[in-house]
Amino acid sequence: MTLRPLACALAIGLAATVALPADAAKKRTSKPRTAATSAACTDFHAHANAGWLATHPLPAGAGAITALGELDARATQQQIDLLDTAMRQPQDHVQKLLGDFWASGLDEAAVERDGAKPIQPLLARINAIRKTRDIAPSIAALHQVGIPVAFDFGADIDLADLGRHIGYFSQGGLALVDPAFYTRTDAGTVKMMARYREYVQTLLALTGTPAKRVAEEARQVIDLETRIARLHRPVASLADPRSQYARIATATLGGQYPRLQLDAFLKAQGVNDDSVSLANPELFAQLDGLVGNLKPDQWKTYLRWRVADTMAPYLSKPFQQASFDFRGRLLAGQDAPAPRAQRVREAINLAAGPMLGRQYVTTYLPPATRERAIEIATQVRAALVAAVERDTRFGPAAKAEATAKLAALKIEVGAPRRDLDYTVQPMGRGSFGANMLIASTWHHREEMKRIGRGNADRRWNVLPQQPALTYDGAQNRLIITAAMLQPPVLDPHAEIGVQYGALGALVGHEISHAIGPRGRMVDARGDVRDWWTATEAGAWSDVGNRIASRLGRHPYPGASGTLVNGPRVRDIALADQSGVELAWAAYRSAQPNASREAQQGFFNGWAGLWAEQVGPEVAVERAQNSAYPPGPVRTNTPLANLPAFGAVYACKAGTPMQAVPAERLILWK
Template identity: 65%
Template sequence: MSTLRPLACALALSLIAGLASPTADAAKKKAAAKPKAPAAASACSDFYASANGDWLRSNPLSGAGSVSSLETLAANARKQQLELLNSAMTAPQGNVQKLLGDFWASGLDEAAVERDGAQPIAPLLGRINAIKKAKEIPASIAALHQVGIPVAFNFGADIDLQDLERHIGYFSQGGLGLPDPAYYTRTDADTRQLLGHYNNYVQKILTLTGTSKDQLAAESLFVIDLETRIARASKSLPDLRDPRANYAPVAVATLAKQYKNLQLGAFLKAQGVTDDSVSLANPQLFAELDKLLGSLKPDQWKTYLRWRVGDSMAPYLAKPFRDAEFEFRGRVLRGHAAPAPRQQAVLDAITLAAGPMVGHEYAARYLPAATDARAEQIAAQLRDALGKAIDADTRFSEAVKHEARAKLGKLKIEVGTPKRDLDYSVQPMGRGSFGSNMLIASTWRHREEMKRIGRGNADRRWDVLPQEPSLAYDIAQNRLIVTAAMLQAPVLDMSKPEAAQYGSYGALVGAELTHGFDSRGRYVNAKQEVRDWWTPAEVSAWDSLAGRVAAQYGAEPYPGLNGVKVNGNQVREVAIADQAGVELAWSAFRAASPAASKDADQAFFRAWAGLWAQQLSPEVAAQRSAAGIHAPGQWRTNVPLSNLAAFGETFGCKAGTAMQRKPDQQIKVFP
């Protein structure tokens, strides 16, 4: 059911920081004397360790690869979702909760799931088994897409790169049981072994969906042969990374003529899509699929469709299905030792099929109106602070400032939940069948996805769920998105003083807003057109800034790793945003509270440090050092603050100390 996942529009803000261990020179000792304990970190020597000392002592790794302040926030959001669903199951408040409570109850009732066996997919299998001719196959493909089971290819809604105000439908490659098309054609020993495991899995699912023992070997070859043909016509995974290379609008009217066997025009009508154009960036693949529909026997297609239904629905059916799916996808592909606990598995399933429904109720339950209003207020203040910073920015020419002001003037702030709600008119789910409920909910979710296609629908909803912690700038829609789950400690803690709210939440908002006007935001102008609105002068100034930031971070050791420095070039874009966020939040805070006390000033900076408290195992630290775009928490805290004269003044740090660089060494994004 992969198409049920929200389509990625680069919305999610990754909030992972590295472990920082306080360091100090070992004291010199006399021969007979015991070694002295390292000096405790101070605000001026290592603010991260000083501010987060209690947290670091109270949150050891305890066998986990990482633990952090923000991971704790995410865990709390998951706990809240469980509380919500349990409450909806026993005492629902309203129709949406009634649907969710019944859905949740059906998933927790393992005995009922076992009794249900394969019954939830029996109607789908019956339709497939009734196919007599090849021309009947496209209608079955369309019907399976409608219930959230993608076969042969993928189809979903995403931004029209020529008109960011709308979404269009994207026909893209899919329909494979293995995650990489290359697995089907590589000949190395590891891949051959993987294909052997895969063949065993295919045979298990085919057995569970009706294949007799004497036909099993032949029918599993049917599946793998058809998927191999699809894989050969598919693009490699690296080729899929550039959105522009996978955008190719075509007129819907031409599809029926070009791909007669696939019946793509009828497919779109079945999905409820009436737009006049779609994107189809791999015509070779669809030409191959069209050819295969005309050349392969219907029995091969029927076997493939039956397999795709069983594979997609296996996690939600009886134990033989679940065990087969976990053995291959969980153990072989992901290296998991055991399946997720039942509650977590059911929560993941409901998130996949009905996540927006959970988000709707989550925000109503866990986002107080006062918190919502405060979050919007601070975000608006940060927007104003950014406007003033742009006006004063000496790197921007007047023409570029004019464009930036226009873009900032159109910036939208959406907090808690999307402004445009969804249609929750779905069939009653009931408590009788978890697998059937998955199909009912995923049919609704697919319907709502298809409604995003067309003019004026680009902002229909978010590509992140309200119950998932996220704070991000949506570059295509020029809007700031803050989910309900993000608006709790340590990001926006209403029990903390206002200064702390600016230092944590305000700084994150400032960092994200900066992305609309940085080396990424420069490619979308105020009219939401994909156009570079910088001149070479701005590019040169930015590159100079980025080089200096990279040098600052590149000089720091990676905590927990011997002899490893932070990769400054790798982390510099996020690091620039962090620096800008702290600068803008400080300006907004001082504008709102010009007479703030020193205690309040200190609370601002401690709140920033509190965001990045984290412990990492050496293995995870090595992984993030090699590939992560975020600096370790110690340096996400300390480096931006060491560039601020206000920090040194607040804590009495002398110029040239670790936490207060000399004025000529300080970097400011907005001088």
């Protein structure tokens, strides 16, 4: 299991559809104003989303449907359309690669004829191992094609220098995600491990192990994985990125780990940096010992198994079925495999996602839409700068740091600024498994290029074709993917107020993290330090606690007898409040003479993001576990705190959608 040290710094918020069709709007304006006002002041989520809710009943068997889910489904269909076009009429080299990849995956007959052929070259390389010194080069070769064995190695932020990426050597190489599975003795784990042993035997047999040897080779695999698992730290202990960081000079690796040959490993990956992170030297010392102390044949069996397990979903049906029965049905609780086209698209995104992203941006992101997004985001950032300047909770030093950090904040829209090298071995339409390995090898090569000084902002950790809007704390940048910039999150034909209420509020939500409780740990220069005082931290905690207390009085929609867990959803609600306030300020600055009806578009834009229909079982599960407020609460809470909402809809103080002045929770005063 690969654990990215800074994965926690990248929280992705997906936009959602604002279903406010013109005919629904006309119906509302035809009603008496008093009726519309009463509905808006009672439950604005239901009022603004009436059209969407009426046309989106919860389908039988569905746990929930959301406007966010509609956006994701649209982006998925757009990807399929691109792949179909590339398959039929490719216009350039990248489209040819994608079209061939897609066609080979959809051709189930060809996949069946292929059997295990795609992995035969890898198995032959492994079977050629004769001596201990042959093991490390085979480990390095498998990493090159995207199959991590024995350990993990990947590029991520250097915690001592946020302007660069370094390579992280970390624990990994196991087929089961939690190392504790290999050593626990409870009945459930014992039963699961018995099924796991059957799974290992099945795949070993499919790769050519004779029937009389299958049980023994499966025992060898599990024995070696158990030895490695005992050396791993518990997964929970890795949550802190600092626990995975320890920079050492690459020049020392060959001498410290001679059997693993980590210096040669780096050269094989194309990495020439002067340092790497290796935070668990005891693990790698023990792995080095295992290479020397275990017979090469046991390592060969383990490596063959890792190839078969990793590649099983992309090979013929016996491999696919074995993988699904264990990983899908047993571990994930799935009833049936996803449709073939869905699995092929997911494989392409996994191995060649940036290729598809390049085509997506070209097709679905007009330059004018991108510029509009940048304009709105820039104005919302300016509103936050102004809010900081007048805020009484920040002292002079914190104000100066926050202002400098916001001035340095980069706004990146559509796709990463740096393109990739698309020099790739021709794929052809004959072998899906072989194409998966070709694409994975290319992807690994490009990932390794992230390592080095000045490369920290080289790539995103999200694909352009995936709807996402996120603040990247390590790089102090706002990322808005191309897939996010489509109606209604940013409809270039929609009223400007709707654009600010949807995209603008989401931007305000995310960039508030730059100077909030998370952003306070990294200053404007990228140095990791806390630049808040205890008094400033206490003032923010007080606002957050008050919001949590207020939310905790709300019944959870659809979960009878359950209240919203205020402390759990506090951080999201705090950022939502910030986002709505900042977007409103930016909108009024850009449109100071907007009519009352135009201003209503802003609030409709916000409400439409959270339209949803949720069944009781899902509602109960979310009430117990989700860090996100339910849609109606997420819509209504920040608006009820905003005096401007009450003014626009003539809501009297004390109504559900307009808090009395003494109870208003305004973040930026």
